[in-house]
Amino acid sequence: MSSEVLWEETLSGSSTWSHVLKRGTALRITAGGDHANVGAIFLNADNPSERLNLPDTLKAQHIARLTTGAVLFSDMGRILCSITDDTLGWHDPLGGCSDATLVAEKYGALTYQKAHNDWHQNALDGFLLELEKYGLNRRDLMMNVNFFSKVExxxxxxxQFVEGHAKDGSTVELRAEMNTLVILNTCQHPMDSDREYRQTPVTLTLKRVPAPGSEDICRKFRPENERGFLLTERYFQ
Structure with a gap:
C-alpha cells in the first residue's frame, strides 16, 4: 500500500498530544524505547458527542485485545480508526489510565516546581488538559486504549499486566476512517509494576494513505466491521 509521509515528530515520555487525524491519512506510532505505553482516546472531530465506545468495539469483534485488522467503533456504530499494521499483536483496551493518586502512591509526588520536565505526571490530568483545548471537559472522557501494553x-x-511486552521500535498504525480527534498520552500504564518512574518517548509519523478497498484487512476482520464501514461511508456521502 503506497503512502506519502506528511510530517514526523517525537513525543516525549509523560506527555500529551492531540491532532485531528483527517480521513485519508494514517498515524504511525513507533516506540522510542522499551516499556513504552501510549494511552489514546478518540472522538469525531466534526461532532465530538460521538466518541470511541470500547465495550462495543470489543463485543462486535469478539476480542479482548487490539491488533492488525481491528477497528475502533464509535457509539454511533461508525468506525473512527482502523489498525492497519502492528508489530506486537496485542494492545490493551482494558487497563484504563493513571491518575494523580496512583502516581503519587507508586512513584512519589514530584512537582514541576521541584523537577521541571521530570515531574511526575498522570494520564488522566493529561487527557483532561488536552480536551479543554477543544472546549471539552470531564464529561467527554471515555475508556482509553493503551497501545504497546498487554493485559491478560x-x-x-x-x-495481569505482562512485563516487557513492548520493545524499542515496536509500531502500530492507525488509519482514520473519519475526521478523528486523537488524543495521546505517554504516561506509564497504571498496572505497570515497575516502581521506577519512566519517560519513554514515541515517534509520530503522519501519512497520506489510500481509502480501504473491498478486500481491506480491517473490513474483512469481522462481519460487523463491514457494516461499520458502510455506515461510515454513508456518513460522508
Missing part, C-alpha cells in the same frame, strides 16, 4: 484476563477474571 485470567480464568478467575483477574487482570
Amino acid at each position: 484476563v485470567q480464568e478467575d477474571g483477574s487482570m
Whole structure:
C-alpha cells in the first residue's frame, strides 16, 4: 500500500498530544524505547458527542485485545480508526489510565516546581488538559486504549499486566476512517509494576494513505466491521 509521509515528530515520555487525524491519512506510532505505553482516546472531530465506545468495539469483534485488522467503533456504530499494521499483536483496551493518586502512591509526588520536565505526571490530568483545548471537559472522557501494553484476563477474571511486552521500535498504525480527534498520552500504564518512574518517548509519523478497498484487512476482520464501514461511508456521502 503506497503512502506519502506528511510530517514526523517525537513525543516525549509523560506527555500529551492531540491532532485531528483527517480521513485519508494514517498515524504511525513507533516506540522510542522499551516499556513504552501510549494511552489514546478518540472522538469525531466534526461532532465530538460521538466518541470511541470500547465495550462495543470489543463485543462486535469478539476480542479482548487490539491488533492488525481491528477497528475502533464509535457509539454511533461508525468506525473512527482502523489498525492497519502492528508489530506486537496485542494492545490493551482494558487497563484504563493513571491518575494523580496512583502516581503519587507508586512513584512519589514530584512537582514541576521541584523537577521541571521530570515531574511526575498522570494520564488522566493529561487527557483532561488536552480536551479543554477543544472546549471539552470531564464529561467527554471515555475508556482509553493503551497501545504497546498487554493485559491478560485470567480464568478467575483477574487482570495481569505482562512485563516487557513492548520493545524499542515496536509500531502500530492507525488509519482514520473519519475526521478523528486523537488524543495521546505517554504516561506509564497504571498496572505497570515497575516502581521506577519512566519517560519513554514515541515517534509520530503522519501519512497520506489510500481509502480501504473491498478486500481491506480491517473490513474483512469481522462481519460487523463491514457494516461499520458502510455506515461510515454513508456518513460522508
